[in-house]
Amino acid sequence: MKSLERSHPTVTLLYFLAVTLPVMLCMEPLLLCISLAGALALLFSRTGGRNIRTLLYFLALLLLIALVNPLFQHDGVTVLFFLNGNPVTWEAIAFGLCAGAMTLAVLCWFLSMSQMMTTDKYLCVFGALSPKLSLMLSMALRFVPLFTKRMHAVRLAQRGLGLYRDGTLPDKLRGELRVFSVTVTWALENGIHTADSMEARGYGTGRRTAYAEYDFHAWDGALLALILLMLALTLCGLLTDAVAVTFYPALVRAERGVLAALTYAAYTLLSFLPTLLTVQEKIKWHFLQSKI
Amino acid sequence: MALLTVENLSFTYAGEETPALQDVSFSIRRGEMVVLCGATGCGKSTLMRLFKREISPMGEVSGEILLGGTPTASLSVRESAARIGYVMQHPEEQIVTDKVWHELAFGLESLGYPRDAIRRRVAEMASYFDIEPWFDKDTASLSGGQKQLLNLAAVLVTDPELLLLDEPTAQLDPIAAADFIDTLRRLNRELGLTMLLIEHRPEEVMPICDRLMIMEEGRLLAIDTPRRVMETLGTRPEILCGMPASVRLFHTLGENGTPPLGIREGREFLKASYANDVRALPHEPYTHGERVALSMKNVCFRYEKTGADVLRDTTLEVFEGEILCLLGANGSGKTTALSVAAGLFKPYSGTVRVFGKKQKDYRDGSLYRSCVALLPQNVQTVFLKSTVREELADAGADPAALPYDLTHLMARHPYDLSGGERQLVALAKVLATSPRLLLADEPTKGLDANAKRHLIEIFRTLKQNGVTVVIVTHDTELAAELCDRAALFFRGGIASISTPRAFFSENRFYTTAVSRMTRGIYDNAVTQSDAVSLCRQNGRRGGAS
Known part of the structure; x- marks a missing residue:
């Protein structure tokens, strides 16, 4: 068993798509709670309290969405009070809370995803789809920071030549334009050499392959199958309205049956899967270390 | 057995009158390390690019280039890419991708190798060149020397038979350059890799190369062991100035015969041939301005x-x-x-x-x-315009006020100039203020x-x-x-x-080739002319002139 982070990048990426899909399709309060709990558990199990600051910003966003919705949405039968002559309803607040929770859950999942999915892993996934696309991505990833670095060098050089003045705003704009065009000229000239270097190494002579450092092991296959199964079960529940919920005019949750229980169970397993794997790995390490 | 044979090769760039190469013929045997020298613009790079059809310049070619008996023109592009490796001058401009491992894999990916084969080759290259410690790094974070080593390794993954290197150490500092050349020597000695190398660092490459080629204005002047080339061509100042210090000293002293090659032989030559009764030149007094x-x-x-x-x-x-x-x-x-x-x-x-x-x-x-x-x-970082004339006008420079002449370059594009010419134009812009x-x-x-x-x-x-x-x-x-x-x-x-004489004669490593060569024989010979005047003052041993 391996943690999600050490699994094959395709599995990692698909997991995050699978876990966020159901909550984006349906704003079911219990499902949202499960998703949020799973996302937070994963964050804390991997990085401890390091993301607290980011989470506080996310929480502020949730409250904002929850508060703003009832100010503009006045549907709903349970009027709590009137604000400037407009009714503020319980249903609108509930909807706002759920929308906020959905945003929060998705953001938390993506936070973990951005920590796990390095550029190499994206390249591996896209390389399997299209080697050319993956090469273009890689070249772009190299080009952007290089361009910034060179702009800086050009700015210093032009200033040292006495050709860059930044006394007034028009001077500054003219100077920056100058710096930009020198850097572009340099990049274009550089491009000719890079093209030579690519052709000299056989670029464009036939079908490319995409090399990646990652292997797809049996474990990755098993994990992927589990993820897809849980996703399928959850989607079954969602599409058959087993866990349907309506907000307007009144908050109504349909009768929850066996299928609903199954949906909740499947989604719970899906949400807590990476946390379980992480914790399992940590325990194993602890155990191994205490033996050393 | 000849790996590369060139017969009566002439080449004229498209749209130009005078040929860039005229009637060049030579051959390189398997396992040889050949250094190609010549002044800027003599056609060295053009010659090298003609061997590799993917990047050959446009123009009219006559004559034949054979790689292992097959004309390179009839090789498929794939074969040419895999069998001939090519490393250029600027370390950064040859790098294509963002990660070191990806750069190593690039050539094999282009040729469509399966994953397992790529992994094997990449692993082997990374181990041989000791790239493993920075295997996962961004290519942007590497030093110049590391970048050039990566370029070399990235070319060698396809297992080329012939390696072409166009001034690979020109942009490196002396230590990184010496390391790089040492790596080339190792590749040649340990793996028998055949290489043709354009280099401006005579001290490092001359002692290790098998043969030296000298080109002048599109013609091949000589191809022979470095010693013999220098024996015959050492009297020509424009060729001599690119030779190692020992050879320069030998010929400036008007010696005849086989010149010493490198620091060690240079020392032996001096010890054997010249007396050292006068050991030092007077230290020049250091005077400086008031302000x-x-x-x-x-x-x-x-x-x-x-x-x-x-x-x-x-x-x-x-x-x-x-x-x-x-x-x-x-x-x-x-x-x-x-x-x-x-x-x-x-x-x-x-x-x-x-x-x-x-x-x-x-x-x-x-x-x-x-x-x-x-x-x-x-x-x-300096150039902005499409001609030298506009560049100078942009900086407000007056070409007539310059201490050198740029008139012949006025209509050229700054990026088309040679390194030396570019430097002169950049300096002209600097001097404008x-x-x-x-x-x-x-x-x-x-x-x-x-x-x-x-x-x-x-x-x-x-x-x-x-x-x-x-x-x-x-x-x-x-x-x-x-x-x-x-x-x-x-x-x-x-x-x-x-002062330089005191500074360089006290330093043991951070010093000139002449100083290293004369250490222990003379006390403060730092430049070529120092050594020559000391030798002349002392005279030859045994009374000979």
Whole structure:
């Protein structure tokens, strides 16, 4: 068993798509709670309290969405009070809370995803789809920071030549334009050499392959199958309205049956899967270390 | 057995009248290491590119190029890409991807190798070149030497039979260059890799190459062992100036026969042939102008708040009208010191005075008007226009006021110029503000011997015109020839500073080839002319003239 982070990048990426899909399709309060709990558990199990600051910003966003919705949405039968002559309803607040929770859950999942999915892993996934696309991505990833670095060098050089003045705003704009065009000229000239270097190494002579450092092991296959199964079960529940919920005019949750229980169970397993794997790995390490 | 055979090869660039190559014939055997020399524009790079059909220049070719008996024109592009490796001058421009491992895999990916084969080759290359410690890094974070080593490894993954290298060490500092050349030697000796190498570092490559090719104006003058080539062509000054110090000394002394090759043989030759009764030249007295052009007092600087100090209490005085060379290893802070002197970075403590006035009292860019100018290391950061004429007009430079002539280059594109010519145009732009203090960051980087000589003359003229010059350089020969004082930069400060003769004769490693060759025989011979005059004063051993 391996943690999600050490699994094959395709599995990692698909997991995050699978876990966020159901909550984006349906704003079911219990499902949202499960998703949020799973996302937070994963964050804390991997990085401890390091993301607290980011989470506080996310929480502020949730409250904002929850508060703003009832100010503009006045549907709903349970009027709590009137604000400037407009009714503020319980249903609108509930909807706002759920929308906020959905945003929060998705953001938390993506936070973990951005920590796990390095550029190499994206390249591996896209390389399997299209080697050319993956090469273009890689070249772009190299080009952007290089361009910034060179702009800086050009700015210093032009200033040292006495050709860059930044006394007034028009001077500054003219100077920056100058710096930009020198850097572009340099990049274009550089491009000719890079093209030579690519052709000299056989670029464009036939079908490319995409090399990646990652292997797809049996474990990755098993994990992927589990993820897809849980996703399928959850989607079954969602599409058959087993866990349907309506907000307007009144908050109504349909009768929850066996299928609903199954949906909740499947989604719970899906949400807590990476946390379980992480914790399992940590325990194993602890155990191994205490033996050393 | 010949791996590469060239027969009566001539080439004319499309749209040009005069041929770039004329009737070139030679062959290279398997396992040979051949060095190709010649002045800029003699057709070396053109010749090399013609061997590789994917990147051959456009134009009219006649004659034959055979690789292992097959004409290269009939090789498929794939075969040509895999069988002939090609490494260029600029380390950064050859790198295609963002990660080291991806760059290594690039060639094999292009040829469509399956994953397992790629992994095997990449792993092997990374181990052989000791790339493993930085295997996962971004290519942008590597040093120049590491980048060039990566380029070499990335070419070798396809297992080429012939390796072509076009001035691979021109942009590297001396230590990285020596490492790189040593790697080439290892590849040649251990793996029997055949290589053709264009190089301007005679001290390092001549002793290890099997044969030396000399080209001049599109023709092949000679191809033979370096010793024999130098025996026959050593009397020609334009060829001699690109040769190792031992050979230059030998021929300047008017000796005949087989010249010594490299430091060790040079020493043996001197010991055997010349007396050493007069051991030293008189030390030239150091006189300096009254006024201080640049003074730095206890200057501290760091790039990042939490980073380490790059300049630590740097104190330096440069007097008006002198030429000062700053030498030192990469990362010792010499370029930073130059940038601080030019006002590009502000030190967090200490004072910088320019012509007696505090740097921060120069307002509204007055520091850069008739006062200070910096010639940057990378001249590509300077050019903006499509012709040299427009470049000069952009900076407000008057071509007639320059101490050298640029008229023949006026209509050319700055990027089409040779390294030496580019440097001259960049310098012209710098001189447009008529600076009294000129700061130059590695002005001779990547230049051949002739271009270097020309630049030295220009700096001398500038000095005569009253310009104070501070040069950061790795080039000990340049410093020994040119400067009034040389300083060694170490850990963000000046470790030693004195006149070049005293400076270089005291240093054991950071010194010129002549000084290393004459150590223990003569006490303070630093330049070619020092050694020649000492030898002449002493006369030959055994009474011979």
